[in-house]
Amino acid sequence: MGTSSKFNAMSALIRLGDLPGMQAYAAVDFDWTQVGGDENITLLHFAIDCGKKSSTRANNLPVIEWMLKAGADPEQELPSDHPGCSHLCKRWDKKGTMIKVRYACQSPISLAAAWVEALRKVDWGAATMKHFSLVLSVIATAASAKRHKVAVHQAVMDRWESAREMTSTHNVTFETADGAITAHDHILMAASPVLQAMLQSTMKEGQQKQISVADSSGTGVSLLLDMLYTSSTRTDPDFKTMLVALDLAHRWQVQDVVKLLSEALRDMITTDSFSAIAETAALKGLDALARCCAAFGAKTAEVQAMLKNGSLPVSVQRLLQGPEAPSQQGAVAKKRRTF
Known part of the structure; x- marks a missing residue:
């Protein structure tokens, strides 16, 4: 599946607030830095925008929290020449209630901050303001943890x-x-x-x-x-x-x-070190390192050959193939006996 297709599929799940679906769909090497959609923004920018409407807000905060844990970068800026903007208005008075926030140079954290600032200037409603304030807090905390040096x-x-x-x-x-x-x-x-x-x-x-x-x-x-x-x-x-x-x-x-x-x-991570590092990452739940290993393994012919001939540890096979990988190479599952 191409990058644009993956972006479109994930953005649809974000719009629905389908967190279990997102968790099932996002492989360990999912590229959170990709941009796409009509707005040409990252998925984290897109998720923030989904909080503008009450109809897509119910699970928006848990979705954003999980995306940050899964590897979405709270400080990835959009280009300075980005022509688009995020907007919000009331249907019965579009001209009088229109709020616009430009995408140019905006990171997810600055986009959330810009929405909080814009909403303070208008009487839009407490629920919308509260939601964006919570989103800003969650993203700021993630950014702080990322830069805590x-x-x-x-x-x-x-x-x-x-x-x-x-x-x-x-x-x-x-x-x-x-x-x-x-x-x-x-x-x-x-x-x-x-x-x-x-x-x-x-x-x-x-x-x-x-x-x-x-x-x-x-x-x-x-x-x-x-x-x-x-x-x-x-x-x-x-x-x-x-x-x-x-x-x-x-x-x-x-x-x-x-x-x-x-x-x-x-x-x-090299061809020689891949197996040992990937096994450690998989067994210890080191998600960021596991994503790097999976990305390396996906594009390296030597690793794909090891995967094909079954010479990689089972945990690494699962990392590269998903949870459906066999627990024992070539083993036939025994019939389960129930009592």
Whole structure:
């Protein structure tokens, strides 16, 4: 199905407020950046416009919330030379009640803000104003989360890096596949609720301050600790090391590190790394990384060949083919027995 057909199908579901239909239709690699329709705008812009009419407003907010979680960009701007505009008027007095908001240079968040500003100038009705205010709040929150990074002075980074290297003051030992690696317990407990519970328990981890990660490489554990102390590293890790650190961060619920490593892995997807990265993304529910893997797999002949001969993990097959992919390659389903 072509891009325009996908846009038209999804826009119809948005207009209907059919969230289950949208969730079923949108593949993991769905392109939310595409523009289309009569207005030549993105689907998120289109969804915002659907809130203008009470007849299409009932499920509009949940639809927008889901689109943002699924990958729609709240800050994707339309071109500066876009000729169109979004408008709203009352049928019995089109000339006297017409409100217009130009599309040029508008991102979804600025479009929602423009509608709130325009509606404040007219007596349009509390329901419409309330709806656009809620839409603006939801999109602004999503945009803030997307950009939640702050500048840190280099001296601060150096100070925390020095603390990371003060091994004589470390009081927790990680027993890795390659030997012992140490860290400060207060850093670990501040970063991870799981590590906090372990280090405060009456078990070995709490009493002896020793944590066994024998299934993890020393380089992967070191990378995770670098991220915990400074959100950066001076090493040049390969994708396998990144995946070890990501697995531990996910296991110990260090969500900011999971996000940072997931973003870094998007640029490390190659034919050789695809299977491992895609499997991690699929099994851990890392949707943005999974979409990148699916997009790479869809256009890469080597990956399609692996998919065809069944050499990819089942979770990756499902990522590329959808949930109808077989749970076991070539297996015949046994007859279900009920009681």
